[in-house]
């Protein structure tokens with residue numbers, strides 16, 4: 167048996183194998199995969215990923231034994247800090263916890279050096295997820311183990327339900343309640359599987375190693391068919407790389423693990439053989455019904471169940487659901503009640519337009535509530551020939567709920583994404599088309615900003631508000647800062663200081679200068695010390711900086727400053743000297759493209775601020 171890293175999988179210039187290529191070809195993502203592949207793969211865990219592994223009380227691992235062609239997906243639970251990749255400089259993850267002895271992989275003797283593993287660390291609250299593939303390199307007498315890393319890569323926050331640990335398991339001794347083994351799915355297991363909003367999918371091949379990833383959606387997205395012998399789920403749009411489904415094109419034995427996160431902690435591990443069926447090739451009547459209910463499924467993924475283990479109290483922790491992913495296709499039957507009728511549009515910059523929308527019919531008082539700093543989910547009309555079902559997208563609400571007493575009116579600010587379906591459609595609508603554009607309102611959600619408590623989603627009290635709020639934003643990632651400004655100008659709670667860093671390449675991309683400046687005047691009267699810092703990062707930034715400074719001077723705007731160059735540790739320490747003294751009383755809101763996000767994290771921690779103070783939101787998949 168060879169080890170994956172040694173077999174050339176990680177030749178960075180071409181990381182994709184034939185199975186992945188097959189699906190990339192079908193989906194038309196070969197080009198982007200080629201472009202992105204070498205950029206996303208790391209041979210050791212990069213520093214900017216390491217901080218999020220330790221704080222999790224759970225770690226998801228799939229085991230693949232190439233000799234037996236066997237695969238099991240497992241979950242390891244313990245106190246935060248048990249999984250560590252800091253001490254080995256990212257070459258290993260050391261897991262100071264053992265698998266539950268009742269776990270299928272433990273029973274199958276897969277916890278031993280040489281077994282291929284895929285792992286995923288997920289911070290449910292922030293939806294950050296990083297994946298690590300490698301090989302078990304060491305197991306001690308307590309069952310604690312180390313994984314030698316061959317691949318590490320970040321992954322999108324899409325389809326991840328936000329959850330928090332409501333009660334951390336106190337006695338982490340394994341329970342001895344017996345496990346039920348079966349070859350088909352029983353009633354209890356079926357109810358756990360079909361009410362799940364996430365599951366973990368382990369795959370592997372002898373040549374390319376193991377892989378583990380989350381699959382998520384609205385509860386009910388996983389179906390049990392054929393009297394319990396088949397599990398079926400829709401394949402939604404993802405990053406288009408097809409790492410897991412690519413593996414099953416080459417080697418079909420795969421595994422799933424489900425947990426009843428929010429109640430009993432019951433675990434269900436399933437092993438079976440997996441294949442994919444394109445929409446046009448589905449003939450089975452039960453699967454045709456799934457397709458009907460899942461218009462956004464690109465294809466179906468089908469597992470013929472070979473065996474399962476049903477494990478009482480698998481998770482010692484009890485979690486609590488906070489919010490489903492704004493990317494989830496709508497659950498069946500939750501049809502939209504309101505149209506969102508476009509009222510007017512304003513050009514903010516070359517590529518950003520603000521749209522005001524009004525719900526129709528007018529909701530009954532209190533039936534639709536918009537909290538500050540939230541985003542809205544809208545379904546646009548099906549665009550002929552582009553996407554079979556109405557595209558659903560999410561946009562930050564950049565108006566304040568208090569601007570419109572009935573919460574039935576709101577604004578979004580949309581950047582034109584070249585080649586993007588929804589933003590192009592919105593930007594191209596003529597004034598006449600706007601009123602009759604058939605846009606459906608799917609709801610407000612989220613709590614990304616200083617006013618809402620991230621754990622309850624409710625308005626914070628002034629006392630629980632950190633003294634310093636900092637926005638680290640780039641490009642259209644500045645909309646949450648604009649939303650927060652709208653909220654903070656209207657009402658308390660407010661931080662003592664608010665600093666917004668907003669990076670753009672050039673002035674023509676700067677969308678919200680007026681709003682940044684106007685907020686300065688009002689916040690000064692409200693005793694909030696406020697500063698917005700525009701970072702010009704393009705090649706002509708020195709000239710652009712002079713131009714913008716002149717503009718600000720002419721308009722007597724003193725709360726907005728300009729800098730040339732990217733966000734750096736020096737800039738953070740220069741602009742946040744008071745905050746450096748009270749680093750436990752600071753909160754940063756990070757939003758921008760992936761490259762910016764990781765550079766900003768590095769700059770933030772290098773400046774001495776705690777990485778735990780960062781809350782981030784991603785607009786990308």
Ligand SMILES: Cc1cc2nc3c(=O)[nH]c(=O)nc-3n(C[C@H](O)[C@H](O)[C@H](O)COP(=O)(O)OP(=O)(O)OC[C@H]3O[C@@H](n4cnc5c(N)ncnc54)[C@H](O)[C@@H]3O)c2cc1C
Pocket residue numbers: 402403404462492493541553557558559560561562563579580581582583585586587588589590642645646783784785786787
């Ligand atoms: C919380 C949040 C807040 C956001 N706020 C803003 C904002 O304030 N301003 C702004 O301009 N953008 C914002 N976005 C991004 C926005 O949702 C769109 O992605 C963006 O406008 C581009 O959309 P598009 O259709 O033009 O591009 P596309 O490339 O066509 O699609 C964009 C995204 O939708 C996904 N997608 C495409 N088809 C499907 C499908 N069938 N099912 C599921 N996903 C699919 C794509 O994978 C891609 O991730 C936000 C996103 C999130 C999650």
